[in-house]
Amino acid sequence: MSTFEVQSELYEETDFATTDAANGNSISKFTFVYPKRLEDRRNNSNQWENGKSNDSDSDCAEKYANGGKCLNGSTNSINKDQDESESVTENGVSLDKDEHSKSTKLDLVGLQIWRGALLLADYILHYEKRFKNRKILELGSGVGLTSIVSSFCAREVICTDINIGGLLKLIQANIDRNAHLKDPDCNVVVTELDFKVKYEDYSEYLKTQLQDVEYVICADVIYDDEITNAFVLALEGLLLELPKLKAVYIALEKRYVFTVEDMDSVAPSYEHFLRVFYRRNNRFGIARWKLKQVSTNFPRYFEYEKVKDLVLLKISN
Numbered sequence: 001m002s003t004f005e006v007q008s009e010l011y012e013e014t015d016f017a018t019t020d021a022a023n024g025n026s027i028s029k030f031t032f033v034y035p036k037r038l039e040d041r042r043n044n045s046n047q048w049e050n051g052k053s054n055d056s057d058s059d060c061a062e063k064y065a066n067g068g069k070c071l072n073g074s075t076n077s078i079n080k081d082q083d084e085s086e087s088v089t090e091n092g093v094s095l096d097k098d099e100h101s102k103s104t105k106l107d108l109v110g111l112q113i114w115r116g117a118l119l120l121a122d123y124i125l126h127y128e129k130r131f132k133n134r135k136i137l138e139l140g141s142g143v144g145l146t147s148i149v150s151s152f153c154a155r156e157v158i159c160t161d162i163n164i165g166g167l168l169k170l171i172q173a174n175i176d177r178n179a180h181l182k183d184p185d186c187n188v189v190v191t192e193l194d195f196k197v198k199y200e201d202y203s204e205y206l207k208t209q210l211q212d213v214e215y216v217i218c219a220d221v222i223y224d225d226e227i228t229n230a231f232v233l234a235l236e237g238l239l240l241e242l243p244k245l246k247a248v249y250i251a252l253e254k255r256y257v258f259t260v261e262d263m264d265s266v267a268p269s270y271e272h273f274l275r276v277f278y279r280r281n282n283r284f285g286i287a288r289w290k291l292k293q294v295s296t297n298f299p300r301y302f303e304y305e306k307v308k309d310l311v312l313l314k315i316s317n
């Protein structure tokens with residue numbers, strides 16, 4: 001593993017109002033706004049509990065794609081370019097991070113937050129109807145932001161990563177810190193899931209937890225070819241073993257480099273992932289699962305630069 005220090009671009013583009021915590025760590029606040037329909041439901045506990053709503057993800061996505069009417073209508077946006085920022089209620093996910101984790105060695109990148117996590121969080125907020133009352137597994141959760149957002153609407157969230165640098169303890173602390181934001185009925189479990197361990201070698205506890213998972217989500221886990229190879233095998237295990245799995249969502253930022261070999265800008269980690277996935281998926285001569293790119297043309301609820309190289313992939317049967 002490389003000993004280079006790496007830093008998420010997020011820390012250069014946004015002020016996370018970082019404050020010192022009593023335990024010597026720092027707390028960053030990731031502000032967001034709820035889509036209006038979610039906020040309305042939260043404000044009306046009867047509706048929330050009875051699950052009654054006139055939720056219409058597709059309508060909203062369509063309106064947004066057709067000129068952003070939804071931003072002024074049924075969706076509050078954090079987009080400060082819109083003249084409606086005064087009417088927006090800002091909320092925040094507060095995350096406890098090791099003080100020195102603005103830049104980390106490559107093997108501790110989970111201590112930072114990457115743009116992909118916020119893109120995926122936005123997607124879940126926008127399409128919360130799809131994830132409502134579902135069981136969600138997050139892989140490579142980092143400090144847990146996307147799992148925390150999933151807990152706003154899911155029935156159960158299994159938040160996983162490798163247990164390195166105190167990551168799992170940090171995730172649990174972050175989940176506890178943001179417990180007031182979650183759906184009161186949602187159960188969140190933090191446990192280790194290492195891509196390098198084969199499904200058959202998972203603990204009985206983990207296998208039991210995973211059995212009724214309906215969605216797998218992950219953000220920015222494609223950045224190192226060796227980890228990507230293990231990630232694809234782990235995905236394959238989950239796709240084969242989880243009977244209720246409907247889809248896997250993978251958010252990532254394509255990172256371009258110019259190579260003399262290609263005489264062009266290429267995104268080597270992303271291309272490596274596609275190659276390895278394609279090879280595994282087609283190894284019996286026919287594609288077993290569908291991989292497609294999902295439109296990222298949904299509103300931004302968190303504060304970050306939604307750069308064009310952010311990609312959301314969906315794998316399903």
Ligand SMILES: C[S@@+](CC[C@H](N)C(=O)[O-])C[C@H]1O[C@@H](n2cnc3c(N)ncnc32)[C@H](O)[C@@H]1O
Pocket residue numbers: 107108109110111112113114115116117118139140141142143161162193194195196218219220221223227230
């Ligand atoms: C770039 S960080 C992304 C963290 C978070 N999802 C985000 O977007 O902010 C990559 C994540 O993959 C995790 N990871 C690396 N190797 C792993 C492995 N073998 N199994 C599971 N997760 C792994 C890291 O610990 C880290 O949390």
